[in-house]
Amino acid sequence: MGLIGGMARTAVVAGTATAVSNRVSRRQAGRWQAQADAQAYQQQQYQQPPQPQYAAPPPPAPAAPAASGSDDLIENLQKLGALRDQGVLTDAEFEAQKAKLLAG
Structure with missing residues (x-):
């Protein structure tokens, strides 16, 4: 094989190496992009505003003590x-x- 055969062989090896290198680079870039997309998605999920949480309604006001009401009623009836x-x-x-007092 002469000089041209050696150069041809070198060109084939170099071309194959370049093709393999490009393929590896593209595959790595695809993996890195997939990882970046996954991280961006996770961050987006964490950054969504929380759903509003409603506070429980305040407890009803305490009723007037029955003792004072019944004392007033008894006093008025007397x-x-x-x-x-x-x-x-x-x-x-x-x-x-009396009916008004008992009803009201």
């Missing part, structure tokens, strides 16, 4: 009874006022 006993109220008026 006053009505005293007015009836004094003759200021008739029995019908007493019953009407």
Whole structure:
């Protein structure tokens, strides 16, 4: 084989090496791009604004103590009874006022 045969062989080897090198480079670039895409996707998922969370409604206001309400009711009924006993109220008026107190 002469000089031309050696040069041809060298050209084939160099061409093959270049083709293999380019193929490896493209494959590595594809892998790196896939990794970058995966990382970008994960970051995007973490950066999404959190869903709004609604606070529980405040508890209802406590009811007025029953003791003071029942004390007032009893006191008012006693006053009505005293007015009836004094003759200021008739029995019908007493019953009407008593019904209002008990209903309200």
